Amino acid sequence: xxxxxxxxxxxxxxxxxxxxxxxxxxxxxxxxxxxxxxxxxxxxxxxxxxxxxxxxxxxxxxxxxxxxxxxxxxxxxxxxxxxxxxxxxxxxxxxxxxxxxxxxxxxxxxxxxxxxxxxxxxxxxxxxxxxxxxxxxxxxxxxxxxxxxxxxxxxxxxxxxxxxxxxxxxxxxxxxxxxxxxxxxxxxxxxxxxxxxxxxxxxxxxxxxxxxxxxxxxxxxxxxxxxxxxxxxxxxxxxxxxxxxxxxxxxxxxxxxxxxxxxxxxxxxxxxxxxxxxxxx
Numbered sequence: 209x210x211x212x213x214x215x216x217x218x219x220x221x222x223x224x225x226x227x228x229x230x231x232x233x234x235x236x237x238x239x240x241x242x243x244x245x246x247x248x249x250x251x252x253x254x255x256x257x258x259x260x261x262x263x264x265x266x267x268x269x270x271x272x273x274x275x276x277x278x279x280x281x282x283x284x285x286x287x288x289x290x291x292x293x294x295x296x297x298x299x300x301x302x303x304x305x306x307x308x309x310x311x312x313x314x315x316x317x318x319x320x321x322x323x324x325x326x327x328x329x330x331x332x333x334x335x336x337x338x339x340x341x342x343x344x345x346x347x348x349x350x351x352x353x354x355x356x357x358x359x360x361x362x363x364x365x366x367x368x369x370x371x372x373x374x375x376x377x378x379x380x381x382x383x384x385x386x387x388x389x390x391x392x393x394x395x396x397x398x399x400x401x402x403x404x405x406x407x408x409x410x411x412x413x414x415x416x417x418x419x420x421x422x423x424x425x426x427x428x429x430x431x432x433x434x435x436x437x438x439x440x441x442x443x444x445x446x447x448x449x450x451x452x453x454x455x456x457x458x459x460x461x462x463x464x465x466x467x468x469x470x471x472x473x474x475x476x477x478x479x480x481x482x483x484x485x486x487x488x489x
Contacts, residue, residue, distance in 0.1 A: 211238040211386050215318035217311055218246040218282050218300070223324050227354045228289055230484065231322040233362030234352070235296035238386055242298040244286055245314050247307040248279040308342045315347040325481060327356035340478060344459045350383035350488040351459075355481050364454035364484075366393040369428075370443055373413055376458025380488040381417070384456040385424050387486060391454070394421070394428035397446060399439045440476035447483055455481070459489035 216231035218224055228244070235242045250272060283300055290298050303310045315321040326337045344351045354360070367388050371377050388394050396417060414430040421428045435442050447455055460474045477485060 209319075209382065209385055211235075211240045211319045213243060213318040214238075214240045214320045214322060215243045215245055215311075215315050216322040217307070217324065218244050218286055219307070219324075220278060220282060221324055221327065223327070223354065223356055224282070225285070225289060226359075227322055227324050228286060230352070230354055230360060230362070232290065232296055232298075234320070234322075234387075235298075236294065237362050237390060240296060240319070242290070242296055243314070243318060244298065244300040245310060246279060246282055246286070246300060246302045247310050248302055248304050249275045249307075250304040308339055311339075311343045312346045315343065315349050318349055320352055321347055321349050322352045322354065324354050325356045325478065329356075341474075344487055345489055350380070350486055353478070353481065353485045353487065355483065355485075358482065360453060360484055363390045365391060366395070366450060366452045367391045367454045367456060368395050368397055368443070368446060368450065368452040370439070370455070370457035371396050371398050371414065371417060372458075374458060374460075376460055376489055378458075380456055380458040380486070381421075383488040384454075384486050385421075385426065387454060388421070388426045388428070388456075389424070391426075394426055395446075395450065395452075396421075396428050396430045397433055397443070398431070399433045399435065399442045438476070439473045440480070443473075443477065444480060444482065453483050454486060455483055456486045459487040 211234065214231050214235050216228055218228070231242055234240065279302060283302065286300060301314065311321065321343060323340050323343060326340060328337070340351070340353055364387060367384070369381055369384060369388070371381065396414060398414060414432070418428055418430055433442050433446065437445070443455065443457070446452065455477070457477070
């Protein structure tokens, strides 16, 4: 597997440029094409509450004009950013559908989808808070989530991959192979509660997974974390202690009556992530 098409989501958030920068850096590293998806909001009518005063019959026309102008501004900013020397091949798609629907639809034609972490402080963002969760659960492609703060390198120096033997963690590990091949260090981490420290379990498969990674050109080490802390807290602690700059894990959850239900670890990491998070479901 390789990343040859990277889809990046464009919006009005203050971290859009940082998201594009990471997508461009990964595209250069992997020889990929960037496809930038820009939802206009015209069909789902998403605009800031104070953008236009709803008075009279002109409201719909003014709203549409506002959304078109906003879309053009975001598109121009993307082109300015990508017109720098050394930028990878790129294209932009402006779509009028809702962001979630459009990202899921177009993301299935990409190898990697780049999204931003939801930041409730960013009032300029037009997107719903559950956008990353929905895309992760429905797109069928790995998703790279960029934190709402911080600067990050193109090639991760140290990748931490969470392993629990589940289908989701296996899918995420395979999806992260191209990124791990470029890393200076890869650590496979199995988290388990202290009450199970002496019980046989998933940690016994770690040597097999390490051999699998080695056959794919990834030299990795393994760590068996025994702790009474939650898996999310353990992962975040190891990210800080080891100087990790990319976290890989499976996305856990399911859709019930169109309402996304996430596992606690996934939900916590999406909220508290401090480094880019590569997830697959």
